[in-house]
Structures are given as C-alpha cells and as structure tokens.
Amino acid sequence: MSAPVGRRRWRLPLRFAVLLYLALLILLPVGMVFFRAFQHGLGAAWDAISAPDSLHALWLTLLVALIAVPLNTIFGVGVSLILARHRFPGAWLLDALVDIPLAISPVVIGLALILVYGKTGWFGNWLAQHGITVIFSVPGIVMAAAAVSLPYVVREVLPVLQEIGTEQEQAARTLGAGSITVFRRITLPNIRRGLAYGVTLTTARVMGEFGAVAIVSGAIAGKTETMPLFISDSIDNLDPQSAYIGAVALCLAALIVLTVLTVSDRKRDEWHGKAQA
Amino acid sequence: MTTGVADPGQVSGGARPGDPRPGRARRGLIPHVTPSPALARAGKLTARIGGPALLVTYLSLLVILPVAALVTNAFSGGWSTFWAAVSSPESVSALQLTLALSAIVAVVNSIAGLAIAWVLVRDDFRGKALISAVIDLPFALPTVVAGLTLLALYGPSSPFHVNLAGTRLGVAAALLFVTLPFCVRSVQPVLAELDAEIEEAAASLGATHRQVLLRVVLPSLLPSALAGAGLAFARAVGEFGSIVLISGNLPFKTQVASSWIYDLFQNDELPQASAVSIVLVLIALIVLVAIGWARRRFDITEQV
Numbered sequence: 001m002s003a004p005v006g007r008r009r010w011r012l013p014l015r016f017a018v019l020l021y022l023a024l025l026i027l028l029p030v031g032m033v034f035f036r037a038f039q040h041g042l043g044a045a046w047d048a049i050s051a052p053d054s055l056h057a058l059w060l061t062l063l064v065a066l067i068a069v070p071l072n073t074i075f076g077v078g079v080s081l082i083l084a085r086h087r088f089p090g091a092w093l094l095d096a097l098v099d100i101p102l103a104i105s106p107v108v109i110g111l112a113l114i115l116v117y118g119k120t121g122w123f124g125n126w127l128a129q130h131g132i133t134v135i136f137s138v139p140g141i142v143m144a145a146a147a148v149s150l151p152y153v154v155r156e157v158l159p160v161l162q163e164i165g166t167e168q169e170q171a172a173r174t175l176g177a178g179s180i181t182v183f184r185r186i187t188l189p190n191i192r193r194g195l196a197y198g199v200t201l202t203t204a205r206v207m208g209e210f211g212a213v214a215i216v217s218g219a220i221a222g223k224t225e226t227m228p229l230f231i232s233d234s235i236d237n238l239d240p241q242s243a244y245i246g247a248v249a250l251c252l253a254a255l256i257v258l259t260v261l262t263v264s265d266r267k268r269d270e271w272h273g274k275a276q277a
Numbered sequence: 278m279t280t281g282v283a284d285p286g287q288v289s290g291g292a293r294p295g296d297p298r299p300g301r302a303r304r305g306l307i308p309h310v311t312p313s314p315a316l317a318r319a320g321k322l323t324a325r326i327g328g329p330a331l332l333v334t335y336l337s338l339l340v341i342l343p344v345a346a347l348v349t350n351a352f353s354g355g356w357s358t359f360w361a362a363v364s365s366p367e368s369v370s371a372l373q374l375t376l377a378l379s380a381i382v383a384v385v386n387s388i389a390g391l392a393i394a395w396v397l398v399r400d401d402f403r404g405k406a407l408i409s410a411v412i413d414l415p416f417a418l419p420t421v422v423a424g425l426t427l428l429a430l431y432g433p434s435s436p437f438h439v440n441l442a443g444t445r446l447g448v449a450a451a452l453l454f455v456t457l458p459f460c461v462r463s464v465q466p467v468l469a470e471l472d473a474e475i476e477e478a479a480a481s482l483g484a485t486h487r488q489v490l491l492r493v494v495l496p497s498l499l500p501s502a503l504a505g506a507g508l509a510f511a512r513a514v515g516e517f518g519s520i521v522l523i524s525g526n527l528p529f530k531t532q533v534a535s536s537w538i539y540d541l542f543q544n545d546e547l548p549q550a551s552a553v554s555i556v557l558v559l560i561a562l563i564v565l566v567a568i569g570w571a572r573r574r575f576d577i578t579e580q581v
Contacts, residue, residue, distance in 0.1 A: 015396050026411055097340060107539050120547075207419065
C-alpha cells in the first residue's frame with residue numbers, strides 16, 4: 001500500500017503496543033493455564049481429568065450440547081425463515097424477543113428460569129405433581145444453556161436469507177419441487193456457511209455457559225456439574241490441578257471452534273464477495 | 278402461477294382464524310414465495326401452522342415466560358419493596374461499580390480496538406493471521422476459563438508477583454478480556470473499506486498526519502467504534518463467569534451487580550434478586566436499543 005512515508009514512523013511502535021496488549025491480556029494468561037495444567041507432569045494431569053467427577057462434568061457438558069445445539073439450530077433456522085420470508089404485524093417483536101438473551105446477564109436468565117420452573121415457580125406445583133424435575137437437574141441445565149445461546153443461529157442465518165432473496169426458491173417451486181425439496185436443495189446450500197458459523201457459536205456458548213447454569217443446576221458435584229462449574233468448584237476446593245486440566249479440555253474445544261469460525265468466516269467473505277461481484 | 282399466488286391467502290385466511298400471523302403475513306403484501314398448489318393440501322397446512330406455533334412455544338418457554346416471571350416477581354411485594362431492594366447499600370454499591378467498570382472498560386477497549394484494527398488492516402507482518410484468530414479467542418473461550426487464565430497469571434501465585442485477585446483491577450482485566458472482540462470487530466471492517474486515496478488526497482492537499490488522522494480517519498470510524506463500545510458495555514454490565522474467580526466477590530469492593538444477584542439468589546431472597554436484575558436488564562436494553570437506532574440512523578453495517 002502506498003501510505004505516506006511519515007506514517008511508517010508509527011507503524012512499529014503501534015504494532016509493538018498491540019502485540020503487548022494482546023500478549024498480556026490473552027496469550028500469556030491462556031499459555032499459563034496450559035503450563036499450570038502440566039506443571040506436575042502428565043501423570044498428575046491424567047489423574048485429575050480421569051477422576052469420576054471430572055469425567056462426569058465432561059460427559060454432562062457434551063450431553064447438554066448434544067441436546068441444546070440441535071434444538072437451537074432448528075429454532076434458529078425456523079425463525080429466520082419466518083422473519084425473512086413473511087411479513088406480519090409483530091415481526092419486529094419476534095425479532096427483538098430473539099435478541100433478548102444478548103441483553104440479559106446470564107445470571108438473570110438463570111434466575112428467571114427458576115422463577116418459572118423452580119419449586120416455588122409458576123409451573124413448580126404442576127411439575128412436582130407430574131414428577132418432573134427441571135431445576136437442579138439436566139433439563140434445567142439444557143434450558144439455561146439453550147436460552148443464553150438462542151440468538152446466535154438467527155443472527156447468522158437471517159442476514160443470508162434476506163440477501164439471497166427468493167428467486168431460486170420460486171424457480172424450483174414452479175418446476176414442481178415441494179417445500180422440503182426446496183429447503184433441502186436450494187435454501188440449505190445457500191445458508192450453509194452462515195449456519196455453520198451460527199451453530200459453532202451456539203456450541204461454544206452452550207458448552208461454556210457458567211452463570212445461568214450455575215443458578216439452575218445447583219452445582220452438585222458428580223451430578224449436575226458441567227465442566228465450567230467443575231472448574232470453578234475445583235478452585236474453591238483448592239484443587240487447582242483439576243481446574244487447570246479441565247480448562248485445558250475446554251480450551252481445546254475452543255480451539256476447534258476458533259478454527260471453524262476462522263475458516264467459515266473466510267469462506268463467508270469469499271461468498272459475500274462473489275455475491276457482490 | 279396466478280392460482281399459486283392467490284392460493285395461500287384464501288387457504289390460510291379461512292383455515293385458522295385463531296392464528297392470524299401467517300395468514301395476515303401473506304395478504305396484500307409482497308408475494309415472497311409462490312407455493313405450489315400441492316402446498317395447500319391439508320396435511321401441509323397443519324405443518325405450516327404447527328411449525329410457527331412450535332417455534333413460538335419454544336421461545337415462550339425459554340425467554341418470554343421467564344422474563345415475565347422476573348418482572349412479576351420483582352414487583353410481587355409492591356413498588357416499595359422493589360425500591361428497597363434496589364436502593365439497599367449493597368445494591369447501590371454493586372450497580373455503581375458495575376456501571377463505572379463497564380464504562381472504563383468500554384473506553385479502554387475502544388482505544389485498544391482502534392489500534393488493533395489499524396494494525397490488522399494497515400500493517401503487515403508474519404503471524405498477522407494468528408493475531409486475528411487470537412482476537413476471537415474470548416468469543417470461543419468459556420467465561421470461567423477466561424477468568425481462570427487471568428487468575429493463573431495475575432493471581433496469588435503469579436509468576437510476575439502481580440496479584441489482582443480480589444481487586445477492582447482484576448475485575449476490570451476480566452471485563453477487558455471478554456469484551457475485546459466487540460471493539461475490534463466493529464471497527465475493523467469499516468477501516469478496511471476506508472479508501473486510502475482519500476487520506477492521500479488530504480495529505481497531498483497539505484494536511485499533516487495529525488490532521489488526516491483527526492479530520493479524515495477518526496470521524497469515519499467513530500460511529501462503528503461507538504457501536505463497539507456500546508456492545509462491550511452491555512456485555513460487561515451483565516458479565517459473571519469471567520469475574521467470579523478473580524473478584525473474590527467482596528461486598529462494597531469487588532462485588533459487581535451479577536455477583537450480588539447471585540448472592541441474593543443463594544440467600545433465597547428472590548424478589549430482591551429480581552428487582553436488581555430488572556435494573557441491570559434495563560441498563561443493557563437501553564444501550565442495545567440505542568445502538569440499534571444509531572445503526573439504522575448512520576447506516577452502520579452489522580458485523581458483530
């Protein structure tokens with residue numbers, strides 16, 4: 001780039017300052033967790049991660065993701081289709097309601113769920129009569145994780161749907177394709193990248209959620225503790241080894257997420273570039 | 278084709294008076310999709326009502342009902358109880374600290390975000406792609422892990438002998454960590470689209486570097502930087518996971534609003550917890566609505 005020569009004077013100091021900020025704020029702290037996790041050798045790390053409570057936390061985190069992510073994906077695609085393809089009074093309200101979890105502290109979301117599904121909550125009596133436990137058990141954790149990650153798929157898929165329009169879908173329909181075929185053959189391939197991005201963000205949030213799950217689950221070790229809760233609990237119980245190795249496990253999951261995000265982001269940009277060209 | 282267009286309005290209008298949404302959506306508005314006549318069949322019709330109904334139920338169970346319960350619960354003891362809960366010394370202190378820290382963090386990260394975006398867009402060096410990925414790390418990393426990383430480096434056993442545990446600076450560091458991507462990603466695309474030729478034109482007309490920066494570059498980045506700062510602020514106001522490990526949750530010192538709500542919940546003071554929650558939600562909502570309005574007003578593309 002043919003930037004004026006004088007600006008070069010600031011280039012290196014600025015680069016240095018930025019790298020220093022990122023190193024002190026993000027890179028060194030994350031590196032430190034890896035160091036601490038393996039500080040006492042691989043054996044100690046393995047013992048910590050293979051302890052029953054730790055394994056259970058990993059399993060529960062995975063289970064919650066396996067339920068909440070598909071649910072939110074279906075919801076996200078459905079709402080995006082409705083908002084992009086239909087105009088109706090109250091559309092803005094639906095749009096705004098979907099975004100609500102972004103504006104609410106996760107702790108507050110957890111609290112609000114307790115007020116509906118807890119023992120003294122709105123549905124508390126009814127649920128107790130039917131022998132359903134939501135709060136302090138897996139359904140509550142799934143609901144909390146799903147609630148906080150609700151907006152991500154919609155936010156990624158809706159703009160793509162609005163951009164691609166409906167010409168291709170109309171063409172397919174006039175050629176006799178049913179709605180399912182149209183969705184599978186036309187709509188889905190078009191929204192694929194945005195959907196991948198949204199689902200990845202959802203997965204990261206679901207697996208990492210702390211505040212909402214902490215309130216709803218009661219954090220019972222070996223029972224309702226997801227990995228983030230287990231990490232915090234281990235620090236409180238002066239068992240940092242378990243916390244650090246658990247954090248490393250979640251960091252590795254985050255690394256996968258990050259790779260998917262970076263790749264699909266680049267692809268998304270390419271796609272946008274093509275659409276504009 | 279014509280029957281196809283006319284079809285949905287008639288069918289949906291007559292078939293389900295109880296559910297006006299999709300029916301009205303179609304009438305007299307742009308015919309987005311032209312359904313095949315097959316779509317009018319009864320089975321598919323139930324599917325078309327059933328789908329939206331299920332989605333709204335899901336949204337109600339997870340968001341609408343809980344928020345309604347929160348409001349109801351906060352005012353269950355009347356206005357005076359609500360006010361007592363919100364104006365208790367702990368609540369005032371926690372809310373003040375939350376607002377002050379969030380504002381400081383938003384400002385600091387906006388400046389850092391501008392610098393980082395500048396380096397990412399205008400600078401070039403080996404490993405730049407890696408730096409770009411690092412920016413997104415706080416999005417991908419669970420908040421508790423973010424808190425733990427800071428505790429590992431700046432906690433009681435810090436290799437630098439910097440102990441931020443139980444200090445406001447520690448809380449600020451956690452907030453800086455989790456809000457950084459908002460501040461970078463909101464500015465970066467705008468800076469990338471900015472035409473370097475305009476700057477060169479200004480420079481060739483005799484503007485100094487300072488003038489180019491202050492009169493040309495910064496004004497065009499300001500709206501998106503403010504949007505990023507607003508998002509960071511809204512996020513910081515409700516942040517909990519990254520703070521719990523490093524704050525020590527000391528009342529009147531490091532206890533932020535979300536931690537205070539958590540404490541109230543633990544002590545079974547649900548109406549009080551709901552009341553403080555309402556204030557917190559309102560603050561974040563006001564900021565987000567303002568950003569939404571500003572985005573439409575100044576036509577800022579949504580990036581984060």
